[in-house]
Amino acid sequence: MMIQQLQSIFKSSQLIMPELILIIGILVFVIIVSFDKNKSNSGLNFLYAIALLFIYIYYAIHHYQLNLKSTAFLSGFNNMLYIDMASLFFKQLICLSAFIGILHARFFKFKFSGEYYILIFCIVLGLLFLTMTTHFLVIFVSLEMVSIASYALVSLQKEKFNFEAGIKYLIFGATSSAIMLFGVSLFYGITHSLNFADLEFLKSLNSNSSTIIQIISFLFLGGILFKSAAAPFHNWVADVYESTPGPIISFLSFAPKAVAFLLIARFIHFSSVSLEMVIIIVAILSLVIGNLSALWQDNTKRMLGYSGIAQSGFILIGLLRNETNDFYGSFFYILAYLPITMGSFFLADLLFKQTKSPNISDYKGLGQKNVFLGINAIIIMMALIGLPPTLGFLSKLVIFGSITSVENLRSNSMYIALIIFGLLNTAVSIYYYLKIPYFMLVKGSYKLKEVSIDFFLTLVLSYFSITIVFLFFYPEKLSEAINSILFK
DSSP, X not given: OHHHHHHHXXXXXXXXXXXXXXXXXXXXXXXXXXXXXXXXXXXXXXXXXXXXXXXXXXXXXXXXXXXXXXXXXXXXXXTTEEEEHHHHHXXXXXXXXXXXXXXHHHHTTOOOOHHHHHHHHHHHHHHHHHTTOOBHXXXXXXXXXXXXXXXXXXXXXXXXXXXXXHHHHHHHHHHHHHHHXXXXXXXXXXXXXXXXXXXXXXXXXXXXXXXXHHHHHHHXXXXXXXXXXXXXXXXXXXXXXXXXXXXXXXXXXXXXXXXXHHHHHHHHHHHOOOOHHHHHHHXXXXXXXXHHHHHXXXXXXXXXXXXXXHHHHHHHHTTOOOTTOOSHHHHHHHHHHHHHXXXXXXXXXXXXXXXXXXXXXXXXXXXXXXXXXXXXXXXXXXXXXXXXXXXXXXXHHHHHHTTOOHHHXXXXXXXXXXXXXXXXXXXXXXXXXXXXXXXXXXXXXXSSSOOOXXXXXXXXXXXXXXXXXXXXXXXXXXXHHHHTTSOO
């Protein structure tokens, strides 16, 4: 019996060989940093981090594609891990966002110590395991790995404001984790199963009150919604976004959020739980709180933090389950959100470098001095709003299109109200998003007579803008990628 169990563990370990290589790489990184006398050797840390990322993603793509050729999914460790094309796709998104964040730090010459990179890789590792599980225990452990590393990453600068933000992040994170564990314990008490993809789990749910199941589901999703910065689990967002360095918060604003929505989609798909009312309430709260709070912000990163809450509300709309919805809308929005959100934080850091101020009101006339920077600001802010000709317009169009089938609108008038409400919130967001290009291009001259224009960073920012506009006209590749990962 023991030999058979060891053989099963060994076979399952071969399945996640890319992750095991990444773990070894992280341990080697820890040793290098521990024995490195020159703690400020950011160049060596940068090169090692980039190399480790490339090694992982290259091996992972070949390894998982080879194994998934003959089957729709893979499972291991007694079905604790579940790997399909969606897992591989989101693994690539995680690594791409980490790669962009690391390059972001290098371009702006952030002198990150090795500890920063180690914590980033710990977050990446936790997120990778979250993409390939339907097991409550693996979800909790992986989510805590991501959370603890995130708390440390936010507090690593050792400034008073960072400590305050980190403590707030920790308190709300621990609370949401406790709520999630309570929901998991209730699920286990009802179903005697820790895997929401098991048939026994589904049978047990069907024999209980749907109202009770929805309440328990909301409790379980508490920890996941915390990572997605959705209301009412959003209180940490503004302070953390404001105090954390741009490259770090750029990565944290996308990768955990993307994986959180993948987990919610998996839970809805496998458990067949009707979360319609829960999703609608959370989506409306996120849209209202995010947009109205962003209206009053003068700090750029705080404004982007609140806008991220609103963006979570839009993604949740695409998760509403119906006969024609296969989560295409949410997955398309997440993919489009990558260049838009990471481009917006790159823009925020570039504006700070030019003006030495994080406040929007201090950008007066900057676009008149640096026209290309002003044009990039217009494109990125238009994409966040969802205006053509940007990828943001297509993402919102797809989201609303996912719930506008005739059958949905006839059977549920709430969908019509949600569409109208979403469009009104989009209109509200025009004010605070366009405030940045308005101050840059329309308001009075910049306070300094001479502005040192950084052409290289402006060029890098232009790649984000070009991608956002290019994919508006040629979205076929995005559609093909999304169609290949939809749950069957």
